Amino acid sequence: MFWHIYKYRLKCLTRSRQMMFWTLLFPIILGTLFYMAFSNLSSVEAFSHIKIAVVDNEEFQKDTNFREALQSASDPDNGDGSLFDVTYTSKEEGESLLMGGNIEGIIYFNNGIKLILKESGLNQTIIKEFIDHYKQTLSTVSAIINRNPEAMQKGLIESSTSHKDFLKEASAGSSAPDTTVNYFYTLIAMACLYGSFFGLNEVTVNQANLSAQAARANMSPVHKLRVFIYSMTAAATIQLVNIGILLLYLTVILHINFGTQITYILLTCIAGTVTGVTFGAFIGSIVKGGEGIKIGILIAGSMTMSFLSGMMYDKMKYIVNTKVPVLGYLNPANLITDCFYSLYYYDTYTVFFTDILFLILLTAFFSLLTYLQIRRQKYASL
Amino acid sequence: MQVYKVYFKIIKSNIIQLMIYVFVFLFLAVILSSTYSDPIKTDFTSAKVNIAFINEDEDSILLNNLKDYLESHVNFIALPHNEKSLQDALFFRQIEYIVRIPKGFTKSFLKSEKVSVNITKVPESTSGIYMDTLINKYLNTARIYIESENDMTEKELIENMNTDLSESAEIVMLNSAVENDTYEKCAYYYNYLSYSLFAILILGVSAVMMVFHNKDLKKRNNCSPLKLKCMNFQMILGNFSFTMVTWILMIASSFILYGSFMFTSKGLLFIMNSFVFTLPALSISYLIGNLIKSKNAMSAVSNVVSLGTCFISGVFVPQAHLGDTVLKLASFTPTYWYVKTNNAIADSIILNTDTLMPLFYNMLIMVGFAVAVLVVTLVIIKQKRGLA
């Protein structure tokens, strides 16, 4: 009996073009769009050489120290110390480059070093910081000579021109904090919640007051709950396959980084799928009203939950988790996203297993309330 | 005007689905007007980076001074000092840099022993490089003093350093025009408008087309005494009225949000651009309405087309942040040209023939889209009729 019902439910659900579109094709399309829109986003943040112009006049030529400093700051072989891409120009030429947006600032010697800028920003601040640094070092050196003229002989020049790196970098987590991956994690969460359409459908075809097919199935000599559980198994199977395809698409085709713990990733997919499908059954059984209203609630619900886990605005997840952590634990989309996030980023599994636990609790809650509604075999009206 | 009346009856029966998009748009518009509220200043301001500063060492003068020095270059964000909240904050860019001073740092540093500050940053980021420079500069300045003079007290050292570090470059700002962030916000508003407008037009027009293309109804209509020409005329009138109503509805709230700005030449350019955009949007909606057959397909197509064009054309993610390939692809959609024009309107400092011509050129491209898609649609309609 299990295989009979399971097989036919699989057939029904996979042949429902509308449901397959929203649970499989739509997330893939959205994923592709995310990919296209975000693929360049992390490079916006990444440092690239700042283009500057230096007005090549007499005063500049005289300042050998500055020229040397600039030389080393624009030397591509200088690793982290390499900041600038320098063009030597006349003042007018430089200004037209600046106005045309080809460079970010002009260093101009005219009774001292001046920095000509068009707007404020991080790159501009870095150019300013470079000049500040030069002037500050000069000030340091002259201060020391004033106090102690012999210092010159004791290697002050060497000391002042050598640059020591006092920083030791520790990585933030097990992977780089690449914000864009979170968008793809929320996408999977959304897809999991869209599995609720399957759950809703199974309730509809098993509750005699919701559909004629259900009345017919209810009249058969098979226990209603058995039919329902077999149908839900079929729904979960399809949704799991859909999520699997989505995951493969994201990792293999779009090269989104999900970390390497495949077992845990699959565990998340299974937990997310089951939560999504039971969520749909829960809404289908407790909400009174037509199918249109229920679908409306499911879409609005999944979208709100996805929004709160950062699908439209990545910082939303952070805001919710720091300001209203309870909401984060009650939101299945956030829990699924957080599972992937913690697998990607944390070295420990505490957060991951907490999330999984809450997903299981939510599933249990949805299932229990669905059961309380479904176990009724006689209806007040059809 | 029977057909015309029916047109709006069908629209009315789909009103809830259509209104969802209006509300989504209004929601976004309100959110937008509450963010980006910092006016762009014309004098130079140093960029400030959000960082977490954790001192595990003693409260030494050297370190307190470092903190004071950084104060003018960064925002210190107070966070619980546990690993997870720091990691989370860094991931979601609540902070971009973590400074951790190890125990015993000051003592070893003053003795010129080999020590280092632990830092965590967003790899390869500009803000990371900036922070690296700042901290290294401070510590190197201190180093030079320590290496050269053995008899300096910590206090003396700090005083000297602060004199040095107060040296700064002279800045000349080239741009004297007063900029107003209303431009920017308004451009965002109008960019987002394309999403909802497109979705509503596709849904509305295809909902009507589907009813009129219903086989039985088509037969009955063809048998009615109404001339085909007259019917088509009413349909076209219906399409245009619906488009105009939608357009007016969408731009109406910009008058509330941005007030008199909408009557400046830039504001009028935004309005004009959005109007031109409705033409290709309508003609694409008409094409889609002629191609699809079911209600389910309708919501699928409207979602995918409106979301898709907006994503690749720089509505949700600014065009400047999109890759070249994506933009090339996007240039085959009218949305790209629409967004491009909006951005150009916002960016232009003065409006003259030189700056206006490219804008009108973009609008012409949109009209071109409208005509091309309409021609394709008419060919399809003709072929279908031939088959029937």
Next chain:
Amino acid sequence: MVISVKNLTKRYGDLVALDHFNLEVGEGEILGLLGPNGSGKTTAINCILSLLKYEKGSIDIYGKPMAPEAYDLKRKIGIIMQNVAVFEELTVYENIDYFCGLYISDKNKRRSLVIEAMDFVGLNDYGKFYPKKLSGGLLRRLNIACGIAHKPDLIILDEPTVAVDPQSRNNILEGIQRLNREGATVIYTSHYMEEVEQICTRIAIMDKGKIIATGNKEELKAMINSGEKITVEIYNPENRILTDVKNLPHIVSAFFHDSFLTVKSERDKNNLMVLIDYLKTRQIAFGKIYSEPPTLNDVFLEITGKELRD
């Protein structure tokens, strides 16, 4: 007794849908449950099937109380609901196979039953069709095939011919009679009196949640006073004619409806010749004449004072 329902009472809020409904159905019968829309036919069926809760009453099927868990009873029942209950995503064959599979696990046995059911309703050429591609009549036949494929002993059909073309309707009615000949007991609800008269061995007439009369069609028609009904088209209807006609022998009632005079006679009396004679002698001009034997509608009309159909 196949079905025995006693004092079944069901309310929807203030509305009493079934009011001490009593029904007995014997083995081998085709029982027609006839009543206007809203008389409680479908509610009665759903209560009998234990799909609906009810306030009061007892329902026994094959001598055992009916309940949702009475799987041995459910195994013997086949239902055909008013609404078409098939899956859009499954083909004709798959739909029948799915529902049949809920009763019969043996695959080979099931295959022959499904094919037999398709033969039975004349859908053999449509096995691979999806319901969407079927016309209204064929869809109804599929609906029936899904309900009877497992060869139930008791078949309950709730208005299976609503919105069906005459050809499919005949196919369906003949099918019901054939199932009955093969040994099934049938309960058939309808508001089409012609259908019920045509196929039912016994008829129960329902109104306002009660059975108001039962019997075969002859018995039912024997319950009422009026017999033949004559309708004459009279070009100049005058009240004088009415009084005269009412004075003719064996006339129960006479009235004008526009220019049509309707005359009802007593049971087993024939008044046609008398009436024509009267019109002739008075030289009253008349057109068409119809003479009809009493129908179930007349039975219903006489008992309840209203027409069977709205």
